[in-house]
Amino acid sequence: DTGVSQDPRHKITKRGQNVTFRCDPISEHNRLYWYRQTLGQGPEFLTYFQNEAQLEKSRLLSDRFSAERPKGSFSTLEIQRTEQGDSAMYLCASSAAGSSTEAFFGQGTRLTVV
Amino acid sequence: AQSVTQLGSHVSVSEGALVLLRCNYSSSVPPYLFWYVQYPNQGLQLLLKYTSAATLVKGINGFEAEFKKSETSFHLTKPSAHMSDAAEYFCAVAKTGGGNKLTFGTGTQLKVEL
Numbered sequence: 103d104t105g106v107s108q109d110p111r112h113k114i115t116k117r118g119q120n121v122t123f124r125c126d127p128i129s130e131h132n133r134l135y136w137y138r139q140t141l142g143q144g145p146e147f148l149t150y151f152q153n154e155a156q157l158e159k160s161r162l163l164s165d166r167f168s169a170e171r172p173k174g175s176f177s178t179l180e181i182q183r184t185e186q187g188d189s190a191m192y193l194c195a196s197s198a199a200g201s202s203t204e205a206f207f208g209q210g211t212r213l214t215v216v
Numbered sequence: 217a218q219s220v221t222q223l224g225s226h227v228s229v230s231e232g233a234l235v236l237l238r239c240n241y242s243s244s245v246p247p248y249l250f251w252y253v254q255y256p257n258q259g260l261q262l263l264l265k266y267t268s269a270a271t272l273v274k275g276i277n278g279f280e281a282e283f284k285k286s287e288t289s290f291h292l293t294k295p296s297a298h299m300s301d302a303a304e305y306f307c308a309v310a311k312t313g314g315g316n317k318l319t320f321g322t323g324t325q326l327k328v329e330l
Contacts, residue, residue: 106259133316142225144306144320145260158317193259197316204250205316207259 106208108194114214115184122180123211127196134177135205136169137193138162145193151177152199184215218243218309222321230329235279235294237324239307242288248310249290250318251281253303260306266290277301302328 107126115121127134132153137145148167149159153174163169166184171177181188191212195205223238241247248267252260264275271283281292290307304325308318 108259135317137318142322144308144323145318147317147319150317195260203316204262204265205318207252207261209259210257212257 106194106196106206108192108208108211110211111209112212112214114216117186117215118183120180120182121184121213122178123192123194123213124176124178125194125196125208126176127194128206129175131196131198131206132174133197133199133205134171135195135197136177136179137195139191139193139210140189148179181213184213186215189213189215218247218311218319220249220307220309220319220321222305222307222324224324225322226325226327228327228329229297231299232296235292235297235301235326237292237305237307237326239281239290239292239321240288241290241307241309243309243311245311248316249281249283250308250310251275251279251290251292252306252308252320254306254323255303263292263305297326297328299328299330302326 109124135150136148139145151171166182169179191210193210195207197203197205219242221240250265251263254260264273266283274280279294304323307321
């Protein structure tokens with residue numbers, strides 16, 4: 103297993119378009135997280151799944167954002183009607199169950215909305 | 217709610233000098249604490265974590281951190297900086313039993329000069 107993989111690495115889109123990102127976690131990890139990182143800031147939590155159940159969503163996740171993990175394996179994050187303020191790095195992470203296990207991060211998808 | 221504060225958004229050291237990156241946390245319950253490193257346009261890599269087993273934690277690449285409850289601190293140190301240590305460093309806190317959701321600080325950019 104080569105770690106958490108995200109696709110695409112870079113995405114440029116026009117304002118108003120919809121975009122979808124994919125994350126493939128480490129295969130034995132049942133927890134999957136999405137974070138957003140803007141320039142000069144630390145990552146901010148968006149949402150997380152345990153298996154296929156979405157257990158928590160941040161208030162940052164507006165109605166235009168939706169995330170799924172249909173079979174408890176890969177996850178997708180969709181942003182509808184993109185705005186310039188959505189430009190950021192979107193990071194996916196996964197971890198095993200257990201309180202102290204660390205999260206492993208993918209390389210991120212950098213979104214630029216023009 | 218948990219939070220971390222990283223003092224100093226930019227730190228510059230000479231190669232071979234001591235590296236000290238500061239992190240103070242706030243948590244209503246015993247926290248799990250982490251240091252991650254991020255290279256440009258990359259995801260985050262775990263350096264080390266504190267999960268209450270030992271207050272002095274050793275990580276990868278010669279880094280270590282000491283958990284001091286009385287000072288609510290978890291500062292990151294390395295005895296001798298190397299050029300390859302130049303990167304952004306993030307301190308993060310997770311609530312015990314909180315699904316491993318991380319709250320990050322704003323990061324410290326480390327510059328290593330010859």
